[in-house]
Structure formats: structure tokens, C-alpha cells
Amino acid sequence: MSSENKGEKSRVENLDVEQGQEILPEQLTARKTDFSKWYNQVIQLAGLIDKRYNVKGCFVWLEYGYSVMLNIKKHWDELFKKAGIKELYFPLLVPLEYAKQNNDWFEGFKDQAFWVKGGVEGGEQYILRPTGEPAMYPMFKLWIRTHKDLPLRVYETVSSFRYETKHTRPLIRDREITVWHEIHTAHASKLEADEEAKLHEKLYDELWRVIAVKPLKVWKPKWEVFPGAIGAIEYYAIMPDGRALENGSINLLGQAYAKKFGITFKDANGEEKFAWQVCTGNGARLLVAAIATHGDDRGLVLPPRIAPIKVVIVPILFKDAKREVETLALEVSEMLSKAGIENVVDLNDETPGSKFYYWELKGVPLRIEIGPEELNTGELTIFKRNDYKKLRVAKQQVVDVVKKLLVQIQEELLVKASEAFEKSFVEVNSKQELVEAVNNKKVAVVHWCGSGDCWDEIKNLAEGVELFGTDLKPSKGKCVICGKECNSKGYVAKTY
Amino acid sequence: MSSENKGEKSRVENLDVEQGQEILPEQLTARKTDFSKWYNQVIQLAGLIDKRYNVKGCFVWLEYGYSVMLNIKKHWDELFKKAGIKELYFPLLVPLEYAKQNNDWFEGFKDQAFWVKGGVEGGEQYILRPTGEPAMYPMFKLWIRTHKDLPLRVYETVSSFRYETKHTRPLIRDREITVWHEIHTAHASKLEADEEAKLHEKLYDELWRVIAVKPLKVWKPKWEVFPGAIGAIEYYAIMPDGRALENGSINLLGQAYAKKFGITFKDANGEEKFAWQVCTGNGARLLVAAIATHGDDRGLVLPPRIAPIKVVIVPILFKDAKREVETLALEVSEMLSKAGIENVVDLNDETPGSKFYYWELKGVPLRIEIGPEELNTGELTIFKRNDYKKLRVAKQQVVDVVKKLLVQIQEELLVKASEAFEKSFVEVNSKQELVEAVNNKKVAVVHWCGSGDCWDEIKNLAEGVELFGTDLKPSKGKCVICGKECNSKGYVAKTY
Numbered sequence: 001m002s003s004e005n006k007g008e009k010s011r012v013e014n015l016d017v018e019q020g021q022e023i024l025p026e027q028l029t030a031r032k033t034d035f036s037k038w039y040n041q042v043i044q045l046a047g048l049i050d051k052r053y054n055v056k057g058c059f060v061w062l063e064y065g066y067s068v069m070l071n072i073k074k075h076w077d078e079l080f081k082k083a084g085i086k087e088l089y090f091p092l093l094v095p096l097e098y099a100k101q102n103n104d105w106f107e108g109f110k111d112q113a114f115w116v117k118g119g120v121e122g123g124e125q126y127i128l129r130p131t132g133e134p135a136m137y138p139m140f141k142l143w144i145r146t147h148k149d150l151p152l153r154v155y156e157t158v159s160s161f162r163y164e165t166k167h168t169r170p171l172i173r174d175r176e177i178t179v180w181h182e183i184h185t186a187h188a189s190k191l192e193a194d195e196e197a198k199l200h201e202k203l204y205d206e207l208w209r210v211i212a213v214k215p216l217k218v219w220k221p222k223w224e225v226f227p228g229a230i231g232a233i234e235y236y237a238i239m240p241d242g243r244a245l246e247n248g249s250i251n252l253l254g255q256a257y258a259k260k261f262g263i264t265f266k267d268a269n270g271e272e273k274f275a276w277q278v279c280t281g282n283g284a285r286l287l288v289a290a291i292a293t294h295g296d297d298r299g300l301v302l303p304p305r306i307a308p309i310k311v312v313i314v315p316i317l318f319k320d321a322k323r324e325v326e327t328l329a330l331e332v333s334e335m336l337s338k339a340g341i342e343n344v345v346d347l348n349d350e351t352p353g354s355k356f357y358y359w360e361l362k363g364v365p366l367r368i369e370i371g372p373e374e375l376n377t378g379e380l381t382i383f384k385r386n387d388y389k390k391l392r393v394a395k396q397q398v399v400d401v402v403k404k405l406l407v408q409i410q411e412e413l414l415v416k417a418s419e420a421f422e423k424s425f426v427e428v429n430s431k432q433e434l435v436e437a438v439n440n441k442k443v444a445v446v447h448w449c450g451s452g453d454c455w456d457e458i459k460n461l462a463e464g465v466e467l468f469g470t471d472l473k474p475s476k477g478k479c480v481i482c483g484k485e486c487n488s489k490g491y492v493a494k495t496y
Numbered sequence: 497m498s499s500e501n502k503g504e505k506s507r508v509e510n511l512d513v514e515q516g517q518e519i520l521p522e523q524l525t526a527r528k529t530d531f532s533k534w535y536n537q538v539i540q541l542a543g544l545i546d547k548r549y550n551v552k553g554c555f556v557w558l559e560y561g562y563s564v565m566l567n568i569k570k571h572w573d574e575l576f577k578k579a580g581i582k583e584l585y586f587p588l589l590v591p592l593e594y595a596k597q598n599n600d601w602f603e604g605f606k607d608q609a610f611w612v613k614g615g616v617e618g619g620e621q622y623i624l625r626p627t628g629e630p631a632m633y634p635m636f637k638l639w640i641r642t643h644k645d646l647p648l649r650v651y652e653t654v655s656s657f658r659y660e661t662k663h664t665r666p667l668i669r670d671r672e673i674t675v676w677h678e679i680h681t682a683h684a685s686k687l688e689a690d691e692e693a694k695l696h697e698k699l700y701d702e703l704w705r706v707i708a709v710k711p712l713k714v715w716k717p718k719w720e721v722f723p724g725a726i727g728a729i730e731y732y733a734i735m736p737d738g739r740a741l742e743n744g745s746i747n748l749l750g751q752a753y754a755k756k757f758g759i760t761f762k763d764a765n766g767e768e769k770f771a772w773q774v775c776t777g778n779g780a781r782l783l784v785a786a787i788a789t790h791g792d793d794r795g796l797v798l799p800p801r802i803a804p805i806k807v808v809i810v811p812i813l814f815k816d817a818k819r820e821v822e823t824l825a826l827e828v829s830e831m832l833s834k835a836g837i838e839n840v841v842d843l844n845d846e847t848p849g850s851k852f853y854y855w856e857l858k859g860v861p862l863r864i865e866i867g868p869e870e871l872n873t874g875e876l877t878i879f880k881r882n883d884y885k886k887l888r889v890a891k892q893q894v895v896d897v898v899k900k901l902l903v904q905i906q907e908e909l910l911v912k913a914s915e916a917f918e919k920s921f922v923e924v925n926s927k928q929e930l931v932e933a934v935n936n937k938k939v940a941v942v943h944w945c946g947s948g949d950c951w952d953e954i955k956n957l958a959e960g961v962e963l964f965g966t967d968l969k970p971s972k973g974k975c976v977i978c979g980k981e982c983n984s985k986g987y988v989a990k991t992y
Contacts (some may be wrong), residue, residue: 052638053631055592055622058587060635063650066585089562091554091672092588092655093610098550111615114589116624118659118671119607126551128612128624130740135549139556154559158589163614175614176587 026342026357027048030215030297035241037290046300046362049170050289057168057175059156065287067308069179073157073304075180075210079203085153085183086467093126093161100134102260104227106134114161114175128161132279138447139262140186146266146277147188151196152275154231155183172245172496180283186275193252197233200250200280207248207282211290212303212413214421215247216443218469220370221455222426226299228256234469236280236491238424239291242441242470245496247289248282293417294386300363301386304406311336311343311402311441312359316352316371329370332380333399341406354440360385362377365409366402369370386412425491434480435462447454447477448490454481464494502826522853526793531737535788536665542796544787545666553664553671561783563804566676568782571652571706571801572677575699581649583678586631588655589622595630598756600723604628610657610671622623624657628678628775633757634683635668638672640771642685644763647692648771651679653779654857660718667780668741668992676779682759682771689748693729696746696776700731703778707786708909709733710798710917712939713780714987715963717951724752730965731778732987733785738937740964744778744784789913790882796859797882799909800902807832807839807854808899812848812867825866828876828894835895837902847854856881861905862898882908896927930976930988942971945988950977960990 007409028045031038036050043049060068067390081087090226099106112321114128127169128134136154144152160177168174174263183200187193201217208215220232230252258264258274287306294301304310315329336343346355352369359367367383373378379392382401386409393401426437439443439462446468448454458481471489479486510642524541527534539545544561567901577583595602610624625631632650641646647789656673664670679696683689697713704711716728726748732740754760763769776810783802790797800806811825825841833838842851848865855863863879870876875888878897882905889897922933923941931937933940944950944963953975954963975982 050635050638053587054591055587055589055620058589060587061585063582063584066583070583086559087562087566088559089557089674090829091549091551091556093551093554093672095550111617113616114612114614115616116610116612118610120611121607124551139546139549142546176589178585200822 028297028299028361031240031295032297034293035239038295038297039288040212042291042295042299042361043170045448045483047244048287051170055175057164057173059170059174064308068302068306069284069287071306071308072207072290073179073181076203076207077157079206080155080181082184083199083203085155085185087156088269089156089158090129090132090139092129092161094129094134095124096124098138099127101138102134102257102263112165112420113349114163114164122368129158130162131263132162132281133257136184137257137263140184140263140275141261144263144265144462145188147268149183150188150265150275151192153183153185153196155181156252157181159450168496171288174284178284180281182279182281184277184279186258186277188265188267188273190254190276194279195254196278197250197280200278201233202247204250204280204282206265207286208235208289209284209414210305210416211293212305212410213289213293214414214418215245215289216421216469216491217472219472220249220469226251226253228254228259230254233472237285237292238421238443238470238493239292240420240422241495242438242443243496244491244493245288245292245442246468247285249281250280251278253277253279282294292422294413295363298357299361299414302363302365304365305408307363307365308342309364310341310360310406311346311366311368312355312364313343313345313368313370314352314355314359315345315347316369318413321372321375324375325370325372328375328395332368332370332395335399336402339403341399341402345347346457366405368398384409386416427479429478431461431480434458438462438465438493442493444492446480446490446492447475447486448488449479449482449484449486450488451482454479457481457491458490466495467492468495498734512984524793524795524857527736527791528793531735532745534791534793535784538787538791538795538857544783551671553660554668555666555670556789560804562797563981564802565960567802567804568703568706568786569675569677572699572703573653575681575702576651576677579695579699579889581681583652584626584650585637585652585654586628589624590625590632590659591620591622594634595623597634597758598630598753608659608661609658610685625654626658627656628652628680628777629753629757630821632680633753633759636680636759636771637757638684640759640761643655643764644773646684646761647681647688648691651677651681651837651887653677666782667991670780674780676777678775678777680773680775682754682773684763684769684771686750686760686772688775690748692774693746693748693776696774697729700744700746700776700778703782704731704785705781705910706799706801707789708801708906708913709759709785709789709793710786710910710914712740712917712965712987713968715968716745716965717963719948722747722749722752724750724755726750729968732964732991733781733788734939734989735760735788735992736916738920738934738939738989739992740939740987740989741781741784741788742964743781744776746776747774747987749773749775757848763859775928789916790909790963791859794853795857797909798859798861800906804838804860805840805858806837806866806902807862808851809839809841809864809866810848810851810855811841812865814868817868817871821866821868824871824891828864828866828891831895832898835899837895837898852879862901881906882912918979925974925976927957927976930954934961934989940985941967941986942976942988943982944984945975945980945982946976946984947978953977954986954988961988963988964991979985 024186029037047062050060053060117127125352164175185196217234220234227476233250235248237247255274264272303423313329315325369381383390385436425445426442428434428437434444467490523534541557546556578677612622656676659797660671678841681692712732717731728747731744733743751770759771809825811821829841865877921941922938924933926928930940963986970983971985
């Protein structure tokens with residue numbers, strides 16, 4: 001959003017609907033009371049998306065929402081490219097011949113695929129890309145011949161498609177999974193693949209700092225990993241309702257896919273070997289984590305690093321001083337713009353209160369209020385969206401102060417998010433405590449022996465709960481179910 | 497591409513194939529001899545795309561090609577957003593209910609649509625977005641209620657899909673039309689829509705300056721315009737083989753689509769009226785125009801404004817001075833990087849000749865050669881890809897000189913392209929001259945009375961020719977077919 005946008009409000013974003021009915025911004029549900037409802041309302045009210053596009057699991061990204069999402073994308077583009085991972089683009093149509101190279105997967109997946117044929121009579125059949133492997137790996141096979149062609153490290157940002165039969169929810173469970181990235185790499189040895197995975201972890205940790213959210217990192221239960229793969233690190237955002245949202249994964253594929261797709265290379269001795277692979281992906285759920293973690297009863301609270309508008313300037317217009325106030329507002333806007341700080345001046349013909357409301361709903365990090373008092377004293381009032389604190393600052397200092405505040409807010413959000421994160425876990429030692437924890441909207445942390453029987457039994461303790469992952473670090477204790485000594489802690493919650 | 501890429505050559509890009517067979521870079525067909533073959537070879541040899549993805553009309557964008565394309569996209573993003581046109585994203589699945597609102601079109605199109613169904617058994621049916629209207633206009637209908645909601649000015653960059661039955665050709669005629677943008681606007685009056693169209697013309701003219709190519713702008717023949725629409729301005733690139741490539745269009749839709757999709761608004765008097773619309777689109781064919789216009793027998797010549805790498809530094813390594821030469825090369829690279837100039841140092845273990853060859857093929861605007869001589873004299877050799885001229889420059893001046901050269905090359909390319917453009921037309925006054933002109937690979941400029949009969953007769957004069965558009969300015973003369981006095985000049989050529 002350019003600073004030339006002088007606060008002209010998009011009418012597209014102003015439309016407020018919830019299941020076909022209009023709701024007014026002031027009817028926004030309290031976040032703590034019903035997080036799920038709050039979420040569904042706020043993404044529409046704040047002008048992120050429009051849910052009324054008439055295909056289940058698909059929606060329109062509105063300007064404001066798409067800007068925030070593209071800001072997150074800009075960070076991953078920078079991070080990945082700086083790490084030497086090359087951006088490519090693969091077609092959305094996947095031929096069956098590619099998909100069937102991984103036939104076990106395909107047989108299980110085909111009812112969740114979107115099937116495509118050309119023309120009414122129907123020529124060749126395809127599926128819409130469900131995930132990167134079947135589009136990418138047949139090309140990897142062509143590109144990789146000898147060890148000199150390795151490592152191969154590429155990514156793309158693209159939509160993925162899944163004919164989701166579960167309840168869909170925008171940005172969380174879609175049929176068109178938009179603004180989704182996948183990194184796919186191939187290496188000559190397990191060691192190199194392991195190092196690549198560690199690098200991906202660092203890149204992802206940085207992406208979480210961009211959205212100012214602390215994630216939970218776990219090992220995926222081994223039976224949920226692709227047969228033959230080594231394992232997967234999964235990121236989870238813990239939502240305000242105590243449910244865990246899977247939010248990115250780093251998959252140590254080992255040679256499992258290489259064997260399916262025939263991705264081999266000649267090593268230095270001329271011996272034919274299978275490549276070792278890593279694939280890593282995430283997308284709009286990062287935005288969900290930011291919305292869910294930082295938002296409040298007034299709407300969004302956007303971390304400065306992803307906010308398309310950093311500052312809104314609201315002139316408080318009184319008849320006598322109208323022109324002077326506007327002039328000062330535009331002057332301050334110009335100062336901020338010159339310093340590269342995206343801002344808008346809201347010159348619309350509305351009360352200051354309704355302007356405050358509108359921009360708070362959209363989560364703009366800072367508001368500068370300029371009225372007759374500010375004119376008289378030469379000091380501006382700055383309002384921080386994240387903690388409602390106000391401060392006054394001389395006009396000459398405004399650029400420096402705004403810059404500092406934007407950095408400060410980013411930090412404050414992460415601190416607050418981390419505190420909430422720590423409080424969302426309860427270590428428990430019995431089944432009863434586990435059930436209590438989950439009922440209190442906490443994630444239960446338990447020792448677990450690693451057996452499938454105990455895992456299944458945990459699932460039966462309460463509706464919808466599961467042990468969705470284990471801690472990356474070993475930890476001695478007794479399994480919450482069978483009492484056996486074990487060396488692993490697991491996380492139990494309802495998941496999205 | 498970051499300056500941190502120290503010349504590591506992507507092996508993905510090194511694969512050379514033409515119809516399944518490998519060809520070597522030095523086998524690149526001469527551009528004048530067989531432009532079509534040259535084009536097909538150069539896009540693969542220069543590492544722009546890989547054609548071997550096994551779906552007709554689909555290909556993989558390789559890193560280098562995708563970087564160039566995204567650089568062009570970056571320009572349109574900046575231009576459109578600065579003009580206040582908002583970026584949105586609409587789903588790729590279009591429900592039949594949306595598509596059928598324009599039922600005449602749909603009946604004609606449905607055999608060129610990609611049909612989608614969810615799952616094997618098949619739930620709802622959709623088509624993959626063939627063009628923006630059926631995805632966007634049902635939403636426009638929801639968003640526009642009164643004159644206060646106008647103008648509505650949005651764009652998106654997205655793939656479009658067409659089950660193309662004609663011969664496909666990468667970037668020119670694809671089944672997945674990638675990196676494609678469409679601007680769609682709605683206005684309260686014809687006057688406002690006309691002004692919007694004029695603005696789009698300015699934006700497009702600037703995009704053509706970005707690629708340093710002079711386009712031909714024409715009115716589309718009226719019977720090829722959507723029924724009820726006012727007209728369309730089309731951009732054409734004139735290719736080296738004298739054929740015309742449609743390359744972007746600005747469509748004055750009038751109220752034709754508004755009537756199909758029911759896009760109405762209440763005016764200031766409360767009267768219900770249909771909106772006036774403009775839609776404007778183009779995409780990867782801009783890259784085709786740049787490739788075709790500037791390229792030569794050594795490969796691509798990229799205009800600096802879209803080149804991902806502006807400078808390649810080639811150390812010429814001799815045993816004695818190897819270390820000093822490398823050190824100097826890296827120092828110069830650092831100087832350029834600090835000035836924000838994307839560059840690579842090619843430290844690979846190859847002869848200087850093969851390095852020159854490689855980077856010339858990729859069209860990098862400038863090459864800096866650093867060898868023992870440069871070490872001794874303290875002067876660097878700079879080679880200009882566009883005209884093979886060399887100059888010598890003191891190390892201290894290298895950043896300034898490179899900056900100036902990049903601007904200069906951009907201008908030189910446009911001048912050369914404009915000269916070639918002017919030479920590609922021949923004004924003719926008879927059928928025989930017309931046929932001669934077309935056989936000489938020129939675009940014939942003729943007077944034309946505007947009648948369908950004469951238009952049809954022109955088509956019959958030579959295989960594949962057509963009068964594809966008329967000059968934007970009126971011009972008195974006699975129709976080349978019927979001899980009637982008329983006020984319009986038309987362009988006749990084979991088209992892609």
C-alpha cells in the first residue's frame with residue numbers, strides 16, 4: 001500500500017458478512033468468548049478475505065489481506081533466496097503418469113484429488129497439484145545425473161488443491177490452499193540432507209520471528225510419516241482456545257521418494273545411488289498464527305514487520321482549525337513517507353471515533369492523532385494498537401520515534417506471545433489430569449512410551465484429542481498410560 | 497538473484513534439449529535463418545524454462561527465466577499499485593453457475609475449458625479459470641451497490657487455463673498461461689471508463705519501455721470484440737520473421753459484461769444503472785517480445801531493467817596471478833554489490849571462452865574481464881553484450897561507469913528496436929504489393945474500407961495472413977481491395 005493512498009477506504013473491504021448475513025464491526029465477538037467465531041468474523045470485517053465466492057473451501061483475497069500475506073511471502077522469498085534456494089515454478093496440472101509413480105499414495109489420495117480433463121468430451125486426464133512431489137520429482141529425475149548435479153535446492157510459491165471433505169475454514173483448511181510454499185531438495189548423502197533440514201529449521205524460526213509468534217516444534221508421530229521416510233519436524237501454533245494448529249513441516253524424506261520416482265545419481269566412483277531428500281512447506285497458516293495470537297476484541301493487531309500500513313494519521317477536524325489540522329497531517333505523512341514508512345491519512349468525512357474503530361479493526365500498529373490541541377502544543381499524540389498506550393511526541397521527533405516504536409512493538413508482541421505460549425501447556429502425570437488440562441483449553445504435556453496402543457488410548461480419553469507430536473529433546477519419565485519408563489514427552493490437544 | 501551467488505552455475509539450467517534430443521549451446525540456430533527454431537532453442541539453452549514437463553502446453557519455469565519474468569512482474573506491480581489499482585486474488589476454480597452467466601460465451605468456449613471435478617466419484621463440477629470475468633464479476637455484483645462503491649479498480653496476477661487445440665509454443669501459446677495479469681475496473685459513466693482505458697494505455701506504454709521494445713497499437717477489428725463491447729486496443733510485438741504477436745489488450749467493455757453479470761449501481765438519484773467496465777491484460781508475452789526483439793545469434797540480450805544479473809565478472813586465471821586476479825574480481829564484485837548492482841563472479845574451472853559463451857547465451861548486459869593485464873594496468877575491461885563493444889575503465893570508476901552503461905544499454909536497445917520496428921512495415925497500395933510485402937516478412941500497411949467482404953478477401957490473398965488491426969489514428973486513402981475512399985489504415989501480417 002503506497003503512502004499516496006490518503007486514507008481512501010476500500011468499499012470492497014467494508015462489506016461485513018457472516019454466513020450471508022451482514023454484521024456490523026461493533027458486533028465482533030469477544031475473542032476469549034468464542035475464538036472460532038471471532039476468527040471467522042475478523043478475517044472478513046478487517047478486509048482480509050471475502051468468503052462469499054461460491055466454491056466451498058475457496059475465497060477471494062481482498063487487497064488488505066493479500067498485502068499482509070504478500071508481506072509474509074516477501075520475507076520467505078528473501079530468506080530462501082539468500083540461503084541459495086532457487087525459485088522455480090511447476091505447472092498446476094499433474095499428469096496421472098507422474099502421480100502414479102507413488103502409487104500407494106495415489107490410491108489413498110485419489111478421492112481427495114481434483115480431477116481435470118480438457119474439454120467436454122475429455123481428452124487427457126490430470127489432477128490439480130495436491131503437493132509438490134508428483135509435479136517436481138519426475139523433473140528432478142531428469143535434472144540429476146551425477147553427484148555434480150547435487151545438491152539440488154529449489155522452492156516454489158503456488159496454490160495446492162485438495163478436495164477436502166472435512167469442514168473447511170478460510171486460511172486453515174481450504175480446497176485451494178493459496179500462497180503456499182514448498183522447498184524441495186536432493187542431496188548426495190544423509191549427512192547433507194540432515195544439514196539442509198537444520199538450515200530449514202533456522203529459516204522457519206526466522207519466519208516465526210517475522211510474525212512475532214513462538215511456535216511449538218515437535219517430531220511427528222512416526223506412523224504418520226511417509227513410509228520409508230526418516231521423520232518430520234512439525235511446527236504448531238497454539239491457538240487461544242487451546243487447540244493446536246499444524247503450521248509448517250520439515251520432512252526428512254530419506255530415500256523414500258527418490259526410490260518411488262527413480263531419483264538417482266552416479267557418485268564419484270560411478271556407482272548409481274538414490275538421492276537423499278528434504279521437503280519443507282507452509283503458507284497462509286502463518287498469517288492465521290499472527291491473527292490468532294495477537295488479535296483482540298477490537299480486531300487485528302498486526303506485527304509491524306508484516307503490516308502493509310504502519311501508521312494511520314487521523315486528523316481530528318474542528319471547523320475552526322480544519323485546514324491547519326489537515327495541512328499538519330499531510331506534512332507528517334510526507335515526513336513518514338520520505339523515511340519509507342507506509343502510512344495513510346484518513347481524510348474521510350467521519351467521526352474520529354469511527355475512524356479509530358476502523359483502523360483498530362485492521363490492526364494498524366500506530367495511530368497518530370492530530371487535532372487542535374496538537375496544533376497548539378506542537379506535539380503529536382501517538383497511539384499504540386497493541387497495548388492502547390498513548391504518548392506525545394514533538395513533530396520533529398516523529399520519524400525517529402515511529403521507527404523505534406515499530407521495532408519495540410514487534411518485540412512486545414513476541415514477548416507477550418511467548419508468555420501466553422508458556423501458559424498454554426500443563427505437564428500432567430495421569431489420565432485424569434490430562435483430561436482436565438484439555439478441558440481447561442490447555443495443551444497437556446505427558447510422558448509417552450512411544451507405543452501405538454498407548455497413543456490410541458490417549459485418543460480415547462477425550463473427544464478429538466490426540467498426541468500430535470513429541471518434544472525434540474529427550475526427557476526421562478513414565479508413560480502416562482502404561483507407566484513404563486520412557487525418554488520422550490508428547491503433546492496432547494485438540495488439533496485443527 | 498543475489499550478489500552472493502558467486503557464479504555457481506545451476507545445473508538445472510545447463511540441460512539442453514530440443515524435442516528430447518540434447519543440443520549443444522554452440523548449435524544454436526541463427527536467429528535470422530529460422531527465428532522459430534532459434535526461439536525454441538534459446539528459451540531452453542539460456543535456462544529460462546524446461547519444456548520436458550509431460551503435459552502439452554505446460555512447462556517448468558527455471559530459476560533464471562522465472563527471475564526475469566518476476567522482474568517484469570515487479571514493474572507491473574509497482575505501476576498498477578501506484579495508479580491506485582488494488583491487487584486481489586480470486587480462486588482458480590470457477591463454478592459453472594458463474595461461467596454460465598455469460599452463456600453464449602460459455603457454450604462457445606466449453607470445449608476449450610479444463611473441466612474439474614472433486615474426487616473420483618465426482619462432486620461438483622467447475623472449470624479452471626479461463627479468464628477473469630467469470631471469477632471476478634459475480635463478486636463485483638456483490639461489492640457494487642451504489643455510485644459510492646465506484647470506481648472499483650482491481651487486478652490480479654495468476655495463471656489462466658485453456659485447453660488449446662492449436663499448436664502450443666512455450667510462453668506464446670500455453671495451456672497454463674502463467675504469470676498473467678488482468679486489470680478489471682467498473683465505473684459510473686462511459687467517460688470515466690474511457691479515462692481509465694487511457695490510463696491503462698499509459699501504464700502499458702511504460703511496461704514496453706521496461707522491456708525496451710516498441711509495440712504496435714491497433715484497434716481490434718470490431719467483429720472480434722465481445723458483442724456489445726465498445727472496442728479493444730491491442731498491442732502487438734512485430735517478430736523478426738515479420739509475424740505479429742498479440743501482446744496485451746485494453747478492452748472497453750462498455751456495459752456488455754455488466755448486463756451479463758448484473759453489475760448495477762444506484763446513482764445519486766437512486767436510479768439503478770449498469771456499470772461501465774474496462775479490462776486489460778497481458779503476461780509472459782512481454783518476455784517473448786524482449787527475447788525476440790533483442791536476442792542475437794549468441795543468445796539472449798536482456799534489457800538491464802529486467803536482467804536478474806546485471807554484470808558477470810570473469811576472472812581470467814593464469815597460474816602466476818591466480819590469487820591476485822580472484823581477489824580483485826571479488827573486490828570489484830563487492831563494490832558493485834554495495835551499490836546495489838546484481839552481479840556474479842564466475843569462479844568455475846572452465847576456460848574464459850566457455851564462460852563468455854555461457855553468460856552471453858543468458859544475455860547478461862555487462863561482462864567485466866579481469867586478468868593479468870588488468871592487474872598490471874589497474875584498468876578493467878568491460879564488454880557490452882548488446883553491441884560487443886569493449887571499453888577500459890579504472891577500478892575506482894567501475895561503479896559509476898557500470899551504472900551509466902546500464903542506463904545507456906537500456907536506451908540503445910530501445911533505439912535499435914525502434915529502428916527495426918519502423919523497418920518492419922511497408923505501405924502498399926495494391927493486392928500484389930501486399931502479397932510481396934508479406935512474403936518479404938514485412939507487415940503490410942493498407943487502407944481498408946472497414947467492410948467484412950474486403951477483410952475476408954485480404955485473408956484469401958496469402959496463407960495465414962489477416963488484417964489484425966487498424967491504426968489508432970484516422971488516415972484518408974483508398975481501400976486496397978475495393979478502392980473505396982476510406983479513413984482507416986489496417987495492418988496485415990501472419991499472426992502467432
